[in-house]
Amino acid sequence: MMQKTLNTLIIIFLALPLAALLYLSAVKFWVYPDLLRAHFSLEFWSGLGGTYSGLTSSFALSLLMATSISLTATGLGFFFSAFLLLVPGRSTWLALSFFPYLIAPVSFGALLQTYFVRFGLSGSTGGVWIAQLLFVVPYANILLSTFWNRHIRQLYQQAITLGARPLQALSGIILPLAKPWLGLSLLQCFLISWYEYGITRLIGIGKVQTLTVGVMHYLNEANPHVAALAAILLVSPVVLLGAISYIVVGKLSLQV
Amino acid sequence: MKSQTRSWQFAGVLSLYLLICGVPLLAGLGYSLGYSLGLTGLLSQGFTLVHWQTLLQDTDAWRSMGYSLLVAAISMALSLSLALGVAWLHELRSQNTLRRWLLLPLAFPPLVAGFSWYYLLSPSGFLSRLAFHLGWIGGIEAFPVIVNDFPGVGLVLTHVFLVFPLFALLFMHQSAKVRMGALWQVAQSLGSKRSQFLRRVYIPLQLRKAELLIRLYAIFLIGTYEVALLLGRSSPRVMTLYITDKLGRFNLADIPQGHAMLVVYILLAGVLAFGGIKKYRIL
Numbered sequence: 001m002m003q004k005t006l007n008t009l010i011i012i013f014l015a016l017p018l019a020a021l022l023y024l025s026a027v028k029f030w031v032y033p034d035l036l037r038a039h040f041s042l043e044f045w046s047g048l049g050g051t052y053s054g055l056t057s058s059f060a061l062s063l064l065m066a067t068s069i070s071l072t073a074t075g076l077g078f079f080f081s082a083f084l085l086l087v088p089g090r091s092t093w094l095a096l097s098f099f100p101y102l103i104a105p106v107s108f109g110a111l112l113q114t115y116f117v118r119f120g121l122s123g124s125t126g127g128v129w130i131a132q133l134l135f136v137v138p139y140a141n142i143l144l145s146t147f148w149n150r151h152i153r154q155l156y157q158q159a160i161t162l163g164a165r166p167l168q169a170l171s172g173i174i175l176p177l178a179k180p181w182l183g184l185s186l187l188q189c190f191l192i193s194w195y196e197y198g199i200t201r202l203i204g205i206g207k208v209q210t211l212t213v214g215v216m217h218y219l220n221e222a223n224p225h226v227a228a229l230a231a232i233l234l235v236s237p238v239v240l241l242g243a244i245s246y247i248v249v250g251k252l253s254l255q256v
Numbered sequence: 257m258k259s260q261t262r263s264w265q266f267a268g269v270l271s272l273y274l275l276i277c278g279v280p281l282l283a284g285l286g287y288s289l290g291y292s293l294g295l296t297g298l299l300s301q302g303f304t305l306v307h308w309q310t311l312l313q314d315t316d317a318w319r320s321m322g323y324s325l326l327v328a329a330i331s332m333a334l335s336l337s338l339a340l341g342v343a344w345l346h347e348l349r350s351q352n353t354l355r356r357w358l359l360l361p362l363a364f365p366p367l368v369a370g371f372s373w374y375y376l377l378s379p380s381g382f383l384s385r386l387a388f389h390l391g392w393i394g395g396i397e398a399f400p401v402i403v404n405d406f407p408g409v410g411l412v413l414t415h416v417f418l419v420f421p422l423f424a425l426l427f428m429h430q431s432a433k434v435r436m437g438a439l440w441q442v443a444q445s446l447g448s449k450r451s452q453f454l455r456r457v458y459i460p461l462q463l464r465k466a467e468l469l470i471r472l473y474a475i476f477l478i479g480t481y482e483v484a485l486l487l488g489r490s491s492p493r494v495m496t497l498y499i500t501d502k503l504g505r506f507n508l509a510d511i512p513q514g515h516a517m518l519v520v521y522i523l524l525a526g527v528l529a530f531g532g533i534k535k536y537r538i539l
Binding site: 003006007010011013014015016017018020021023024032033034035076080083084086087093095096097098099100102103104105106107108110111112113114115133134137138141194195197198202212215216219224227228231234235238239 | 266269270273274276277278280281283284285287288342345348349351353354357358360361363364365366367368369371372373375376380382384385386388389395396417421472475476479480481482486496499500503514518521522525526529530
């Protein structure tokens with residue numbers, strides 16, 4: 001009985017934030033002490049096509065940015081992780097990739113800011129894209145470095161010894177084996193970019209309106225209802241993507 | 257000739273790697289260090305340690321550092337305790353519904369989590385309204401201030417929301433991997449009490465196996481920004497807010513201190529992390 005109560009309390013604790021967002025996005029004139037007797041309205045949701053179409057463009061911008069960064073970072077990360085196998089003192093070189101990931105994104109943005117201003121990249125979408133990429137590639141590199149264990153390296157060597165060309169060995173053996181890692185890297189890199197606020201705020205100086213910047217913008221305007229709508233837009237694809245990747249990666253792992 | 261081309265290709269790729277994964281951070285760190293030492297910047301007058309001396313004498317800077325470490329330590333301790341408890345209950349009786357719910361916070365970026373908890377905990381928020389309707393408080397002013405407050409209740413609670421589910425899932429996974437149930441059976445048959453088993457086997461085993469991740473998450477919490485921006489205070493404020501405040505101010509004299517603190521923060525993160533990396537041989 002006590003365990004059941006505890007479970008219910010924890011589930012409430014976990015579900016409350018999402019419930020609060022859904023509620024805030026569906027009410028207006030939310031005056032204290034109204035709780036359930038609020039004015040329910042789908043005005044904010046229907047405004048996505050009109051009054052709040054800025055949020056729709058923010059969603060598209062975030063989606064485009066996160067997808068392109070995820071693809072580029074995973075590609076570069078895989079390439080670098082393979083290349084580092086050939087470099088003497090691999091672990092020292094790899095250690096460089098740890099730093100950007102360890103510090104808060106906003107601090108990374110603060111470090112880069114002066115150079116981005118100097119090169120005229122501050123306040124531009126391209127600038128934010130490059131800054132985010134510089135943050136995400138090292139992460140992809142670290143993640144994908146774990147793929148290259150002794151077994152994989154031996155398989156590659158064996159294929160070469162048996163007469164396969166490097167490209168054949170890569171496309172026929174390595175890439176199929178790397179699929180779960182690549183899938184995971186694509187998902188993680190997408191999420192880092194999708195959630196990113198600190199770098200975008202500092203490098204974008206408010207001119208690059210991604211969804212996270214949109215949430216903060218509406219919060220600063222004391223408009224929690226539209227901010228909640230933006231927050232739901234931010235959370236919902238991740239839930240869907242998580243579910244899909246869970247199924248896909250799960251299936252791929254089973255195949256491997 | 258062919259080998260010369262190969263060495264050029266090798267050097268080219270290595271340079272590209274450095275350009276993306278090393279140069280930006282090192283160049284930024286070098287600039288911040290130079291700025292804090294008076295070697296660059298708008299008011300630069302040559303090498304000086306005065307900005308570092310100002311930082312060391314600035315109680316606000318020390319408070320900010322201490323506050324970040326304290327909030328991270330409390331958030332981590334609470335998250336781990338809750339996660340250990342939940343994983344142990346799962347061990348005793350499978351909690352599949354709860355397990356699925358634990359995945360939900362993983363979809364929350366810190367910014368959204370901070371926003372939601374702000375509107376749940378603020379004096380005009382959901383819990384205050386609920387308390388009013390239940391007759392526990394007479395009005396908005398009677399609700400305790402737990403957002404933007406000195407003890408950082410809202411800040412810590414949001415961190416727990418973000419961090420504890422991940423550790424709970426990890427501990428459940430670790431339990432299954434080491435066959436904790438079987439270990440508990442053996443301990444019981446040898447006459448061990450539950451508290452003894454928890455204290456001597458379960459907790460040390462779980463924490464030791466998750467040590468690296470605990471360390472990394474502690475670093476993540478020390479660098480908290482979005483949550484602190486929404487639920488923290490302006491004094492004392494966390495390190496990242498101290499840095500962005502100093503760097504973004506119109507007072508040019510404050511900027512070198514911001515850069516000095518940025519260097520301190522990065523060194524702190526490096527020291528905390530690299531001890532772990534060496535120890536766990538993940539490189």
